[in-house]
Amino acid sequence: MRRRQLGMGALLAAIGTGVSSSGLGQTDSDLFFDDLPIVLTASRMAQSPLDAPAPVTVIDREAIDASGFTEIHDILRLAPGFLVADWPDGSPTIANHGVGDAYGRRIKVLVDGRTINNPLWGNVNWQDMPLRVDDIERIEVVRGPNGAAYGANAFQGVVNIITRATASESGAALIARVGEPNIRDVGVRLNSRGGTPLDWRITASRRTADNFDSYNEQSSESIVRKVLNSQFSAHLSPQDLIRLQFGVTAGVDRRGYPPATANNYPIRSEKLDESYLHVAWIRSFDAESEFSLQYYHQGRSVRGDWLAGKGNDPLVPANGDIDTTRDDLELQLTRRFNPQWHVLVGAGVRRDTAESERYFSTGRTIVARQWQTFGSVTWQPVQALSINAGGTFERHDYSGSLFSPRLAFNFALTENSALRLSTGIAYRAPSFMESDSFETLQNDGKILGIFYRAGLKVEPEKVRYSEIGYLARFPALGLNVDTRYFHERYSRYLDDQTCSYTSSRRACRVPPPENFANPPRSDRNFMFLNSGAFVMHGLELGVDWKVAGIGRALLSQAFVKIREDGYVPDASLVDSAPASLTSLLLIKELPQRWRFSLGYYHNSEMSWLNDGGKVPARDRFDIKLAKGFGATGSEDEFSITAQSLGGAYPEFHEESFRHEPRIFASLRLGW
Structure with a gap:
């Protein structure tokens, strides 16, 4: 079996500094850009995908650049089985295979190993991350439950966004884009020159875009984002590495319904601020044994108020202010005892807070605490067999005690191919909204309408999964193949259901408050409850074919x-998985440093849940034509990108939203 397992400390040292490690015998470029790259996210240990206990897709820098995508969530279209949609009333959303809705609560997303899901809904505010696509080195996508490694909410997958090494560049760069609809983007990146104990990078940018025009008298959206991001890494000694990262986003969303249909959500402006701080210390004992300690903080603030009204009702003030924070402290120890045994143990504590008069009908701060312990043991009794047993035990204020186990067997068929069998359990813990929300519209002490309400005790969602995977590398052909069959059984599905305080047809199980208006302005309430079980199964295929002088093709099929x-x-749940989901990215290098790429993205008919709706089968084509210039090896480039060549197509809800075509020019200059 091709075995290149590495310790996280040695790995972070390589990422942070870009230098060779005597224990590794390779540079970080060798590790991550080989035909079969090292992955981090399957088990928290660096290893070959042939040894990984979970299926992992690596979307590397070349694929990211050739795709032409300028928004991070769009890159996940390249991962087998992943669904991506945008909508004008909130953040873009993602799902794996199905059960996708407006809030993308079932996939854990990391940036350099830190969780960035927002505690309010459990989703990710993709457009607001203090990070640019240009700062990303690669994205690792675990295409299935991974609670054994990351605990609750690593429910349908894990996405780990890994940024570019601080020492991989030097000097400065300017990146600019201009196009339609109203695409204006300019960014500056400054890097240390190297040769000093401290490596650093600072990026700053401003971008605007009109994401949605009002279609069928539905809502529209325009955004402005200002981003600052910085990273610093320093070796205190040959064994000790310190990494510091922090970033901020300041933005404005202009969204809402046109006057004819504005009801409670007229066109309005919302201001947002998002920030994070991430500090890590890694102590390496040898190439596969180390200790790490990291702390991170993230905060988000949204400010917006407007006058709400419906029909001839008088307008009343509405307030959409929201503040959330997360603080997380985690330690981890890995140890290679001998060639047969490799052990990882760790623990972490987390504190989440949320404050919003609108969503909780109180001025107090909502607090949730969590602690977890995790570990895994990898045993290789013979050269051709690797057995991984691991799990996470945790305690959460909203879900009680949970244990997420996994058992995986990796069989080496040849030096370049392996068969993987794995099974386990994962959970999704309720979010603040599902556990504590009481969203109201109030005026003069009267509750005029109740929207989301968490009046019932809810349990965490649960999935039992099993899968069989086959991975193979054919060096003579320049071909990598990754295929698997999966079977997942979900229970305690947590969703909202419509109920009424004035109708007995679907009466709310919780009585209305004493100050509830009679009659109310709105009597369409949404209560959270566990509501059923379902089975999901399917087949995935990933193909990466690359031949020098010909080009590269990346195919994903599910x-x-x-x-x-x-x-x-919810009858739409069964329809939330498209029967067929395809992506194909073709990259062709042309003479004189020209490059052409074509992206094709298809899904059969499906439905998005909760604020979404049915979307028909669709085919999207993107192209990018780029010309490199400057010194040999530089990334200086001018390009033209056209997205959705076939025109606007239904997005997230066939009757409400249309994804508009985009065309823009990009320029990158370094010095």
Whole structure:
């Protein structure tokens, strides 16, 4: 079996400094850009995908650049089985295979190992991250549950966004884009020159875009984002590395419904601020044994108020202010005892807070605490067999005690191919909204309407999964193949259901408050509850073919089916998985440093849940034509990108939203 397992400390040292490690015998470029790259995210240990206990797709820098994508969430279209959608009333959303809705709560997202999901809904505010696509080195996508490594909410997958090494560049760079609709983007990146104990990078940018025009008298969206991001890394000794990262985003969203249909959500401006701080210390004992300690903080603030009204009702003030924070402290120890045994143990504590008069009908701060311990043991009894057993035990204020185990077997068929069998359990803990929300519209002490309400005790969602995977590398052909069959059984599906305080047809299970208006302005309430079970199974295929002088082709294909396993009140859930999902990226290097790339993205008919709706089968084509210039090896480039060549297509809800075509020019200059 091709075995290149590495310790996280040695690995972070390589990432942070870009230098060779005597224990590794290779540079970070060798590690991550080989035909079969090292991955980090499957088990928290660096290892070959042939040894990984979970399926991992690596979207590398070449694929990211050739795709032409300038928004981070779009890059996940290249991962087998992943669904991506944007909508004008909130952040873009992602899902794996199906069960996708407006808030993308079932996938854990990391940046350099730190969790960035927002505690309010459990989603990711993709457009607001203090990070640019240009700062990303690669994205590792675990295409299935991974609670054994990351605990609750690593429920349908894990996305780990890994930024570019501080020492991989030097000097400065300017990146600018201009196009339609109203695309204006300029960024500056400054890097240390190297040769000093401290490596650093600072990026700053401002971008605007009109993401949605009002379609069918539905909502529109325009955004402005200012981003500052910085990273510093320093070797205190040959064994000790310190990394410091921090970033901020300041932005404005202009969104809402046109006057004819504005009801409670007219066109308005919302200001947002998002920030993070990440500090890590890594102590390496040898190439596969180390200790790490990291702390991170993230905060988000949204400010927006407007006058809400419906029909001939008088306008009343509405306030959408929200403040959330997360503080996380984590330690981890890995140890290679001998060639047969490799052990990882760790622990972490987390504190989340949320404050919003609108969403909780109180001025107090909502607090949730969590602690977890995790570990895994990898045993290689014979050269051709690797057995991984691991799990996470945790305690959360909203879910109680949970244990997420996994058992995986990796069989080496040849030096360049392996068969993987794995099974386990994962959970999704309720978010603040699902556990504590009481969203209201109030005026003069009267509650005029109740929207989301968490009045019932809810349990965490649960999935039991099993899969069989086959990975192979054919060096003579320049071909990598990754395929698997998966079977997942979900229970305690957590969703909201519509209820009424004035109708007995679907009466709310929780009585209305004493100050509830009679009659109310709105009597369409949404209560959270566990509501059914279902089974999801399917087949995935990933192909990466690269031949010097010819080009590169990356194919992702997934076939998915959902069936009820008992009563499921939302009939659209079964339709939330497209029967077929395809992406194809073709990259062709041309003479005189020209490059052409074509992206094709297809899904069969499907439905998005909760604020979404049915979308028909669709095919999207993107192209990018780029010309490199400057010194040999430089990244200086001018390009033209056209997205959605076939025109606007239904996005997230067939009757409400249209994804508009985009065309823009990009320029990157370094000095």
